[in-house]
Amino acid sequence: MNQKSDNNPAAENPEELTGLKRGSIKKVAAGIPAVKSSIQKTLAEAGLSRGMKALWSLNKKGGFDCPSCAWPDPDDERSGIAEYCENGARAVADEATTKKLSAHFFKENSLHDLALLTDYKINLKGRIAQPMYLRKGATHYEPISWEDAFSLIGNALNALVSPDEAIFYTSGRTSNEAAFLYQLFAREFGTNNMPDCSNMCHESSGVALGESLGIGKGSVTLDDFNEAEVILILGQNPGTNHPRMLTALQKAKARGAKIVAINPLPETGLMGFDNPQTVRGVLGIKPELTDLYLPVKINGDLALLQAVEKLLLEKESEMPGTVFDTAFIQENTTGYEAWRENIGRVDVQKFSEQAGLDSGQIEDLVRLIQNKNKLIVCWAMGLTQHRNAVDTIKEVINLLLLKGSIGKPGAGTCPVRGHSNVQGDRTMGIYEKPSTAFLDTLENHFQFAPPRAHGYDTVDSIHAMYHGKASVFIAMGGNFLSATPDTHYTAQALRNCKLTVQVSTKLNRSHLVHGEEALILPCLGRSDQDHTGSELQFVSCENSMGVVQQSKGVLKPISDQLLSEPAIVCGMALATLKDRTKIEWNKYTQHYDRIREEIAICVPGFEDYNSKVRQPAGFYLPNCTREGKFDTADSKAQFYVTTPKPLSLQADELLMMTIRSHDQFNTTVYGLNDRYRGIYNERRVVLVNPDDLKRLGQADGEIVDLVGYFNGQRRIAHHFVIVSYPIAKGCCATYFPEANVLVPIDSVAEQSNTPASKSVVVKLLKGN
Ligand SMILES: Nc1nc2c(c(=O)[nH]1)N[C@H]1C(S)=C(S)[C@@H](COP(=O)(O)OP(=O)(O)OC[C@H]3O[C@@H](n4cnc5c(=O)[nH]c(N)nc54)[C@H](O)[C@@H]3O)O[C@H]1N2
Ligand SMILES: Nc1nc2c(c(=O)[nH]1)N[C@H]1C(S)=C(S)[C@@H](COP(=O)(O)OP(=O)(O)OC[C@H]3O[C@@H](n4cnc5c(=O)[nH]c(N)nc54)[C@H](O)[C@@H]3O)O[C@H]1N2
Numbered sequence: 021m022n023q024k025s026d027n028n029p030a031a032e033n034p035e036e037l038t039g040l041k042r043g044s045i046k047k048v049a050a051g052i053p054a055v056k057s058s059i060q061k062t063l064a065e066a067g068l069s070r071g072m073k074a075l076w077s078l079n080k081k082g083g084f085d086c087p088s089c090a091w092p093d094p095d096d097e098r099s100g101i102a103e104y105c106e107n108g109a110r111a112v113a114d115e116a117t118t119k120k121l122s123a124h125f126f127k128e129n130s131l132h133d134l135a136l137l138t139d140y141k142i143n144l145k146g147r148i149a150q151p152m153y154l155r156k157g158a159t160h161y162e163p164i165s166w167e168d169a170f171s172l173i174g175n176a177l178n179a180l181v182s183p184d185e186a187i188f189y190t191s192g193r194t195s196n197e198a199a200f201l202y203q204l205f206a207r208e209f210g211t212n213n214m215p216d217c218s219n220m221c222h223e224s225s226g227v228a229l230g231e232s233l234g235i236g237k238g239s240v241t242l243d244d245f246n247e248a249e250v251i252l253i254l255g256q257n258p259g260t261n262h263p264r265m266l267t268a269l270q271k272a273k274a275r276g277a278k279i280v281a282i283n284p285l286p287e288t289g290l291m292g293f294d295n296p297q298t299v300r301g302v303l304g305i306k307p308e309l310t311d312l313y314l315p316v317k318i319n320g321d322l323a324l325l326q327a328v329e330k331l332l333l334e335k336e337s338e339m340p341g342t343v344f345d346t347a348f349i350q351e352n353t354t355g356y357e358a359w360r361e362n363i364g365r366v367d368v369q370k371f372s373e374q375a376g377l378d379s380g381q382i383e384d385l386v387r388l389i390q391n392k393n394k395l396i397v398c399w400a401m402g403l404t405q406h407r408n409a410v411d412t413i414k415e416v417i418n419l420l421l422l423k424g425s426i427g428k429p430g431a432g433t434c435p436v437r438g439h440s441n442v443q444g445d446r447t448m449g450i451y452e453k454p455s456t457a458f459l460d461t462l463e464n465h466f467q468f469a470p471p472r473a474h475g476y477d478t479v480d481s482i483h484a485m486y487h488g489k490a491s492v493f494i495a496m497g498g499n500f501l502s503a504t505p506d507t508h509y510t511a512q513a514l515r516n517c518k519l520t521v522q523v524s525t526k527l528n529r530s531h532l533v534h535g536e537e538a539l540i541l542p543c544l545g546r547s548d549q550d551h552t553g554s555e556l557q558f559v560s561c562e563n564s565m566g567v568v569q570q571s572k573g574v575l576k577p578i579s580d581q582l583l584s585e586p587a588i589v590c591g592m593a594l595a596t597l598k599d600r601t602k603i604e605w606n607k608y609t610q611h612y613d614r615i616r617e618e619i620a621i622c623v624p625g626f627e628d629y630n631s632k633v634r635q636p637a638g639f640y641l642p643n644c645t646r647e648g649k650f651d652t653a654d655s656k657a658q659f660y661v662t663t664p665k666p667l668s669l670q671a672d673e674l675l676m677m678t679i680r681s682h683d684q685f686n687t688t689v690y691g692l693n694d695r696y697r698g699i700y701n702e703r704r705v706v707l708v709n710p711d712d713l714k715r716l717g718q719a720d721g722e723i724v725d726l727v728g729y730f731n732g733q734r735r736i737a738h739h740f741v742i743v744s745y746p747i748a749k750g751c752c753a754t755y756f757p758e759a760n761v762l763v764p765i766d767s768v769a770e771q772s773n774t775p776a777s778k779s780v781v782v783k784l785l786k787g788n
């Protein structure tokens with residue numbers, strides 16, 4: 021699992037240390053200095069007038085959608101400069117950079133040399149400025165015309181024995197318009213092999229929500245935060261990853277909501293928030309956020325939830341109708357009896373221990389919620405990336421159902437999405453398991469027969485390429501190599517391909533680990549003006565709460581050789597499908613309204629798309645759960661019986677989660693610091709509890725190798741510095757993507773097939 025290929029030495033980040041410096045763990049997030057620093061960074065990357073223009077238009081009416089996270093804007097307005105966050109501004113700066121990579125750069129730098137750089141240094145290189153081609157056996161990329169690039173793709177796809185030997189990956193920044201065309205192209209070509217970043221992200225949420233409630237999306241809107249009595253946040257670090265959520269939490273708290281944080285780490289943003297925008301002083305808002313913090317063990321959430329529910333059940337039995345919403349349960353749900361029987365058997369003491377808590381802490385949570393009826397539960401990757409993730413999320417839903425906390429104001433599910441349009445891409449049909457209804461609609465409307473067999477998701481795609489069952493890989497954005505598990509295995513999978521194609525903005529490692537031939541197709545980003553066709557175009561995105569809004573870039577593109585994503589899809593489709601296509605691809609690049617007209621016909625909720633998307637604050641998509649209706653087989657919400665299955669670790673093993681630092685957006689590393697956690701100038705760190713260090717005979721500052729064993733295979737990542745940290749005992753944390761070499765490709769969540777990248781069993785071996 022750890023062999024490196026000689027001609028390309030560094031599939032993963034070079035294993036070198038950059039020199040850890042330490043500071044204190046911050047007590048509150050954000051504050052004026054954070055926003056100031058992000059403005060400075062934007063201006064440094066993009067220059068004064070370009071930088072200001074970009075920041076001024078971020079998340080503003082007539083501006084562009086923030087390319088960072090999927091947290092929504094307030095309903096009545098698209099907020100201007102006041103509602104961007106430090107990390108949103110950073111994402112913009114990263115894209116708005118004036119550094120560009122033209123043919124000269126690729127002539128000067130061999131793939132071998134570039135692969136020796138860290139992800140941080142690779143990203144610093146800049147935006148790709150023209151299409152580039154790597155010939156078979158070549159050491160350097162060379163320029164290629166768009167026309168030749170498209171025909172190369174067309175020829176490679178048409179040479180396949182079966183369309184299912186092609187894979188069409190999507191990352192979550194792709195607009196609705198591009199995503200719709202992309203899935204249409206893949207399906208007319210003849211495959212449902214459409215893995216996406218969602219497979220590694222909220223897939224577990226989608227599966228659990230779909231089965232329990234009938235729709236794979238969250239139910240709350242921002243307004244619900246203002247009415248909630250209790251907001252639970254599990255497995256999420258909003259201070260870094262969804263900073264604008266802290267404003268919503270602070271407002272909720274000012275209105276009396278209690279906030280509970282359940283996390284193996286006392287994350288700074290959860291503990292406190294010094295709001296840089298509202299006049300905290302005038303409103304008298306205090307920076308403290310969390311009322312109750314439970315330092316759960318990694319993947320201890322299911323045991324925790326069940327212990328809490330057992331105590332709630334006891335109280336409900338003592339005083340029927342005072343703790344549970346019995347009317348709601350009776351009218352709207354099925355499966356309660358089986359659920360009750362199962363929870364009745366829970367040993368609270370044992371389950372508390374499994375969760376790494378004492379029963380007093382469980383009782384604190386019970387006291388906080390027992391008489392409350394308006395609960396919101398927020399969660400992110402801390403719940404979704406475990407073997408039993410789907411079960412944990414179903415138990416979250418069980419808890420909400422007990423309280424009748426679905427489909428009423430101030431209550432509901434809030435899976436906080438990651439990529440700014442990951443939810444929209446799925447709505448547009450980027451899915452390896454499309455519904456029959458959707459395929460029927462495509463067939464009727466476009467008059468071709470879409471493939472009916474399910475395609476490969478991300479993990480299955482990697483296996484297929486590894487075993488030679490797929491040999492053309494096309495990525496609409498993202499950084500497949502670094503985002504996926506088991507870096508060396510995935511690298512081999514990509515190297516086994518005949519052709520790998522990356523539609524990208526910035527240089528990344530997936531350009532350096534490639535198939536026999538490779539193409540880099542540079543595209544416009546969110547902040548760029550899009551002059552495709554007759555006038556300045558806009559695209560649209562769906563945020564985490566199901567609101568669709570337009571996004572119009574404002575910056576002059578750094579090169580006149582960039583194409584928009586929709587134009588690239590049309591180019592590939594025409595060159596591949598030629599005369600056999602039933603679709604008028606050319607009309608879509610004349611005006612994107614023509615794409616939205618198709619979406620309006622094919623995707624429920626998008627009727628009248630072209631006028632609704634022009635409303636200043638966009639429009640809400642229908643969401644049955646929000647209205648208290650459940651699109652399940654019996655039209656009721658389902659209680660599910662779940663069982664915690666904790667991994668049994670040996671005494672010298674720790675359970676490792678791979679998380680984000682404050683200075684990255686997924687695989688894009690902006691800097692080497694993790695300011696809130698007091699970690700500076702180093703990413704190869706492993707956070708361990710001081711008691712575990714004592715027990716293991718190891719010390720803060722020591723350099724170790726991380727070794728994982730899974731199904732008899734050994735995986736190793738060299739050179740990590742131990743950081744003694746208040747993390748739950750028995751656990752440790754590293755950053756992704758550096759630690760992805762340790763995530764076994766076959767260690768996945770049941771049902772959702774999401775890599776269990778927050779449940780990796782490792783040992784810390786003394787380094788050499
Ligand atoms: N600035 C910035 N913003 C981003 C991103 C980014 O990289 N940078 N990425 C975007 C994307 S695609 C996504 S999906 C989101 C990710 O947003 P998050 O899910 O917040 O990201 P992670 O860093 O993976 O953090 C997971 C959190 O869960 C906790 N955790 C881990 N395991 C467990 C567990 O078993 N139980 C509990 N209760 N907690 C656990 C960790 O301590 C950590 O606080 O953010 C999006 N926004
Ligand atoms: N171990 C571990 N692995 C993880 C995770 C984890 O928590 N732990 N998290 C997972 C999650 S939640 C996710 S979402 C995935 C993310 O997986 P991906 O979405 O594949 O990865 P990103 O790092 O977001 O992709 C960054 C690249 O996208 C390109 N890009 C940026 N903007 C645009 C654009 O507008 N258009 C196009 N075409 N390209 C663009 C740039 O070239 C950039 O280098 O990673 C997953 N992997």
Ligand SMILES: [Mo]
Pocket residue numbers: 217220221222437438439
């Ligand atoms: Mo994500």
